[in-house]
Structure formats: structure tokens, C-alpha cells
Amino acid sequence: MRTLRFVLGDQLHPRLAGLTDLDPARDVVLMAEVAEEATYVRHHKQKIALVLSAMRHFAAELRARGVAVDYVALEDAGNTGSFGGELARAVARHRPDRVVVTEPGEWRVLAMMRDWSETLGVPVEIRADTRFLCPREAFARWAEGRASLRMETFYRAMRRRTGFLMRDGAPVGGRWNFDQENRRKLPADHRLPARLRFPPDAVTREVIALVARRFPGHFGDLDGFGWPVTREQALAALRHFLDECLPAFGDYQDAMRAGAPFLYHALLAPALNLGLLDAEEVCRAAERAHAEGRAPLNAVEGFIRQILGWREYVRGLYWARMPDYAATNALGAARDLPWFYWSGETAMRCLADSVAATRAHAHAHHIQRLMVLGNFALLAGIRPAALEEWFLVVYADAYEWVELPNVHGMALWADGGLLASKPYAASGAYIDRMSDYCRACAYDVRLKSGTRACPFNYLYWAFLITHAERLSGNPRLAMPYRTLARMPASRRREILADAARFLAGLDGSEGQPQAGRQEEAGTPDLFLVEPSG
Ligand code: FAD
Ligand code: DLZ
Ligand code: SF4
Helix, strand or coil: CCEEEECCCCCCCCCCHHHCCCCCCCCEEEEECCHHHHHCCCCCHHHHHHHHHHHHHHHHHHHHCCCEEEEECCCCCCCCCCHHHHHHHHHHHHCCCEEEEECCCCHHHHHHHHHHHHHHCCCEEEECCCCCCCCHHHHHHHHCCCCCCCHHHHHHHHHHHHCCCEECCEEHHHCCCCHHHCCCCCCCCCCCCCCCCCCCCHHHHHHHHHHHHHCCCCCCCCCCCCCCCCHHHHHHHHHHHHHHHHHHHCCCCCCCCCCCCCCCCCCCHHHHHHCCCCHHHHHHHHHHHHHCCCCCHHHHHHHHHHHHHHHHHHHHHHHHHCCHHHHCCCCCCCECCCCHHHHCCCCCHHHHHHHHHHHHHCCCCHHHHHHHHHHHHHHHCECHHHHHHHHHHHCCCCCHHHHHHHHHHHHCCCCCCCCCCCCCCCCHHHHHHHCCCHHHCCCECCCCCCCCECHHHHHHHHHHHHCHHHHCCCHHHHHHHHHHHHCCHHHHHHHHHHHHHHHHCCCCCCCCCCCCCCCCCCCCCCCCCCCCC
């Protein structure tokens, strides 16, 4: 039987389900660069360059193994610009008996795939994606009948199921979670390891030129491109992480520093999500580092939790709850995304720095995403769909299966608590505690009201006041609501007035805090959240 195997740009794994039974003598692998995938949202230039370069390298590797690859480049004559169009043309060229695809990472694409058999007049087999540690059906079974789907419960089940960091049925070290030990601030003189950057080779340089020419209006810089684009480079990135970063990954997992978007993070998500690495090998390598005494348990457990726990969990949640999941808006958030998410032009230093990193690298680390960019949007009541589109556009690792639950559920609490037991809301005190941003900010993190006060401070309280009906009964928010109950009515009015003034000026006057009333510097609000979960 002659099979046409369609491999998408984020399915670049040597043992991809759709390639397992490939017969090199008869089968053809189709790969297609299509404009629609770069423009259905206007992806960051680096993300497009990353995907196209990795696709071209992967095609070359398949060919080197003797596989026939029909590769359609973006500017090839006749390119229809869509997955469906390119598959139809390839079916006409090769006249296969069947088409085999691996399920995609987005609902949007799965919906397309489901029509293909009928429109093409050829059987189309959609195979489960086996690159994950928790098959979709296993997640669905775990989730069935549960009122809440907590990551921690899922994670423990996954530890038991896979045996990662388990000994004799119990967690190594006697505890499941070392998160409490993973909250250190970086000392001012602490030297960080250098990022392992992969200078663009000829293929990547050609793609970068193509992207600059074809997508000039898209967000983001191309100059600093340094992502791994082959499996070999991805494995080198993994080794670099294990040697240079993993030992301190746990300690500084929640830390932030101005001008430092990489810290001790792995920078592996783009490679993992493209298929250049798989979750199991990465967890296995981290576990080995601990067994061999090269990394402490708090670091290794923290890292494995992100992949075996969070990554698998958000994927399971996405497929179990989509498409209805994306339509929820539990807090009725309706504000448009402020322009500074694109321009970076804001006097709020934490936000300006996070946007600058995002533009330069198509990357910001987890705490910037959650506690700066996400937290601000939560407190300001940004419409979930607007923030979701932004996150899908700007990050090199963004695919809807992973981006959407993180933004919708974790950052915005738009699912009403399915993912997170309480909103990840925090005042400026949290950002100050975990970073050096506030020291040189135009706003004053110690001030609670007035035009010079850190906006996160009054937005935090205004958020709690505005959503009291929904949130005040949440036991995890009992402490701030008790504080709120003790506040005089005049103070609450002041908070709401500050928030209203600031939000009204979001796309106008914000960015220039005027020297206004000089409030007394009070004790910062210390209602902190636990971001790494
Ligand atoms: P590290 O911090 O070193 O973590 C190690 C690995 O764990 C990552 O490579 C990633 O594969 C996994 N991981 C960690 N946290 C999560 C998580 N919450 N969900 C899923 N996997 C996780 N991750 C994406 O891969 N794509 C996204 O589009 C994405 N959008 C996000 C949006 C928001 C609002 C938030 C709060 C988080 C988002 N994340 C996303 C999760 C996380 O921020 C990134 O995976 C991480 O920053 C990537 O950098 P790293 O490889 O250095 O990760
Ligand atoms: C992100 C992306 C981009 C920019 N371009 C392509 C492409 O030209 N061809 C392709 O096969 N895949 C691309 N991708 C990745 C797809 O968007 C991704 O496969 C789907 O969103 C499903 O996860
Ligand atoms: Fe951000 Fe407020 Fe600190 Fe400025 S003072 S960096 S706005 S938290």
C-alpha cells in the first residue's frame, strides 16, 4: 500500500506515530511550508524562522535516511498557502492509497483534518500523538467525575505511573514536592550562566531572510536568533542545561532580574514542542543527574514537575475541555490589550523589560509570563481571547495546546478555577520580593495610592473588591479579604478611584507617572502567591 505521510511543522520527531511503519520503498513524506500557519495569528518572526528552519533540517535528515520527502517551500510556485490545499495537491501528485497524519496540537487543525478524508476522496488515518507521557484517553479517565482537576493530584498519579523519582512506591526524598525551597531571590552579585546560543547556519540564514521579506510587519526581532533547529542541537541544549543550569534551577525558579530573561531556565520548550526532544528523555536525563549526584533533589523534582506535571496536565486539560474551555470568561474580563504589550512603552519597568525580552528572543521566562504579563492582564481585566492571541503570537514555544490553558486557566482564571484554586493575583510587593525591577522603576512599589504608586498595588486591591462576590468565599483568599474587611470605606473608594484613573489612561497617559501626592510609604502588601505550583 502506498502511503502519503503528512508531517506538520511541530511534529519533527524521529519516532513520530505517523512515521513508525514507514516503508521507504513505497511511501512519501509530505512537508509543507504554508503561509496560513504563519498568519492565522501573526507569529513572532523568530517563531516562524524556527519552525521553517527546523522543518527544512528535519526533511534533510529524513532524506539522508533514504526516505522520499516531498517538501513544499513557502515560495514554491503553486503553493496554495494552506495545509488542506497542499495535501490535495500532493494527493494528486502521488496518488496514494491512504494518507497518514499524526494528531495536531491545535483544535483548529484537527477540525481541518476531520474533513480531509471526504474532501480528498482518500482514507485519512489520524494517529494519536505518542510523544506525551500521558495519552489523551488516560487523562480523560483521570479527569472523569472530578469536580476540580488539580495539577498536583495529576502529577502524583503520573509519578506513580511512570516511576520518575519513585522508590519502593514512595517519592524519593520522602516528599512529592519541594516547591517551598524553590523561591529564592537572586543575590545582586550573583553571576548567571550564559545562554547556549546556536548561531544560524546557512539553512537558518536563508529562512531568516525569507521571514524578513515575507512577514516584515510581524512582531519581533530576528537578529538574536539562537534556538536549536536540529535534534543534535537540541540534545546539546539539554546537556548544557543539565550541566550549567539544573543544579540551581530549583532555588531560583521563581526569581526575576532586569535584563535577564533566561536565568537558570532550560530554554527547552521550543525544542520539546517541535519534537526535537521528547518529554521522557528529558525527565530521564534530569533524574539521572540527581542519581549521579550532579543536581540536588529540589531542582530535579522542580524541573520534572514542570514537564511530567504541568506540561502533560495542560495538554490533557486542553483536549479534555476544548472547544468549550476557550469560551469561558469567569471574571467577565472585557478590556482590550494595552498597546504596550506590543511596543513595550510603559513606565512599569517589570512589564517593559518582559516585553523587551519577548520582542528580542520570542521568549520570557515563566515568572515574567505569569506574575508580570499575566498578573497585570488579570488585574486590569483584559479580555481572555485578546491575551491568548498575544501569547500565541509572541513566544517561540507557543502552540495552542500549551498556551491556552496557561493563559486562560493559570494567568487569567477565566475557567473559574478548573486549573487553579485561586487567581495568581499579586501586588507589587511580590514582584519586588522576587526581582530587582522596582529599584529603578518610575513608580514606587512602597506607595499604595496616587499617581506615583505602583499600579500593581491598587489594581490588586481593586481586583479583590470588584470580584468579592465571586472570590471572597475562597478559603485561599481568606487573609486578603479579612484585610479588605478592615479597610475603611474611604480607603476602598481611594483604591477604586486610583484603579479607574489608571485603567482609563492605559493607552494614553500611562507610562508617565506624574509627581502627585506623596503618600507615606506603608508596609507593602504581602499577600503572595505560589507561582510555580
Ligand atoms: P523551564 O522553566 O526551564 O521549564 C522546563 C520545562 O517545563 C519547559 O521547557 C516546559 O516544557 C515545561 N513547563 C514549565 N512550565 C510549564 C507550564 N506551565 N505548562 C507547560 N509546560 C511547562 N509553555 C509553552 O511551552 N508554550 C507556551 O505557549 C506557554 N505559554 C505560557 C503562558 C503563560 C501565561 C504561562 C504562565 C506559562 C506558559 N508556558 C508555556 C509555560 C512556561 O512558561 C514555558 O514552558 C517556559 O517558560 C519555557 O521556558 P523553558 O523551556 O526555559 O522552561
Ligand atoms: C507554527 C507553524 C508555522 C509558522 N508554519 C508552519 C508551516 O509552514 N508548516 C507546518 O507544517 N507547520 C507550521 N507551523 C506549525 C503549525 O502551526 C502546527 O503544526 C499546528 O498549529 C498544529 O499544532
Ligand atoms: Fe513593576 Fe510596580 Fe515594581 Fe514598577 S514598582 S517594577 S510597576 S512592580
